Amino acid sequence: MRKHWQIMNKGNYNKYNMRLLIIGLCFIFGLNSLTYAQKVSSDDLLKQAMEQTNLNKDYDKAIQLAKQGLTVSPDYTDIQLLLGRLYLIKKEYTQGEMMLKKVLEKDPENVDALNYLINGFYAQKKYSDAIRYADVYLTHYPNDEQMQLKKVDFTTLQGDLKSAYDLSDSLSKRYPQNDKIRLINNDLMLLTRQNRVGVGYSVTAFDQNGRRPWDIYNVSYMRSEKNGSIIGRASYADRKTAKGYQFEVEAYPIHGNSYSFINMSYSNSIVFPTFRFSYSYFFPQKNGWEPEAGIRYLNNEEDFVSFVAALGKYFGKYWLSGKVFVTPHDDKVATSFALSGRYYIGESVDDYVTAIAGYGFSPDDRGRNFDIGNRINIQNARVTLGYQRTLWRRNILGLFGSWNNFKYNADNRRNEYDLAISFQHMF
CATH class of the missing domain: 2.40.160.40 (monomeric porin ompg)
Incomplete structure (x- = not known):
């Protein structure tokens, strides 16, 4: 009798362990399914927000969708970039800068975040800030001719014609075949002759x-x-x-x-x-x-x-x-x-x-x-x-x-x- 009870108890114990195993597996699969659903949901919201931005030009609706996407995936870089860009389009510069700087905190070399920030400062006529972030950009991408020309432009608009000419002169020597750089350098040379x-x-x-x-x-x-x-x-x-x-x-x-x-x-x-x-x-x-x-x-x-x-x-x-x-x-x-x-x-x-x-x-x-x-x-x-x-x-x-x-x-x-x-x- 004692032996029979031990056998029965052992069987129940095995069934109990089996149930725990099944429950655990279901929980794990459930979490994975939930994570997958969240990812799909945030991707879908990003797609909708981009359609509202690029096709319908409904920036308010796009901002709403992007914010929903961030509630699902708070660290989704593409949504953060889109939301930062939308704020800049709406001239809500402070919020746009905050969002784009979040991207740069985790990815200092992000091309889109740097470009959006630089363009935002340019739109506000904050040429010193535009130059500062152009320098950051050129630290990571020193051979980008367009950004180098932008820096010349910002320096000119800031009123520092001598520094702008020094920059354009070095670029004209570095890229002697670039006609645009040569023309800009010639104009700045004349402008600096006060x-x-x-x-x-x-x-x-x-x-x-x-x-x-x-x-x-x-x-x-x-x-x-x-x-x-x-x-x-x-x-x-x-x-x-x-x-x-x-x-x-x-x-x-x-x-x-x-x-x-x-x-x-x-x-x-x-x-x-x-x-x-x-x-x-x-x-x-x-x-x-x-x-x-x-x-x-x-x-x-x-x-x-x-x-x-x-x-x-x-x-x-x-x-x-x-x-x-x-x-x-x-x-x-x-x-x-x-x-x-x-x-x-x-x-x-x-x-x-x-x-x-x-x-x-x-x-x-x-x-x-x-x-x-x-x-x-x-x-x-x-x-x-x-x-x-x-x-x-x-x-x-x-x-x-x-x-x-x-x-x-x-x-x-x-x-x-x-x-x-x-x-x-x-x-």
Whole structure:
């Protein structure tokens, strides 16, 4: 009996162990099934979120789905990347940066996380942060040309043109076959040349026998800064019957997306206006149009005030502009018109050919505005052709020629011919 009880007890014990084994196996399989279901569920949510992002552009719905995916799989990198990108698209930059930095904590070399962060800082104009993460990116991927160009761009936008030029110069040596890098480097080289000195000479000849030519000489210095440029210029004129000097200051201040032109000059000689003041405000538009409004004041025994209006337009490398001057004087209104065209050669704004046609006396005519009182109401037609080119990267040579025809009366006309040459050196 005792032996039988032992056999029975042993059988029950084996059955009990078998049940425990079955329960344990079921529990393990259940956990595996649950984990698998979670993975499938988070993948499905990621897929739906991407469809809402890329196809439907419903970013709010995509964010909701991505968040659900993270509740299932809190450490799912692809969902974290998508959610970080979505926050940046929605301009919720702080949340986007936090999510992307989570990815970088576990994967410091993640290309997408670094790119999204850099683009987000760029969108916020946080150029220092963009540069910092660009450096991190280049630590891991030092041969990425696009990121190196981005760093040059960020440094330029930050206003540190010298550092930007140093970067582009090293890249141009490293990648000599890359035309884009070469062009950027050339532009930055010119931009970092904040100083210019210039000399100029112009001569005016007449078709009247015995009338001697006029000569004008000038020297100038220009300084360029982030907020604009300023020029100092001294001129000497020899008009044969009189000679004298003129001193002037010219500036081009920048106001956001607009800019101004300001010029003031003084002379104690009759060969120049005693005092001249010019001002124009330019309104560049995104579509390439550029309106201008301004005023001119000349004083030489009399006061003359002119009002200026112009409209220009860029057509690729072409620039066309129409300008009108209106000058009330002696109960009359003198009007002057000018149509100018310019074609830019290459990528520099200093390289171009130009043609100008005008009618009426212009107060901006430097060679003749000293005589505005005698010329303002005279019929006048004029044509100017010009060519300017950068030489050896740091020098600019300009050649200009003009023809002016003045009609004093039905039987009295006079032709005047101008030839001008200018040279500037950048440093």
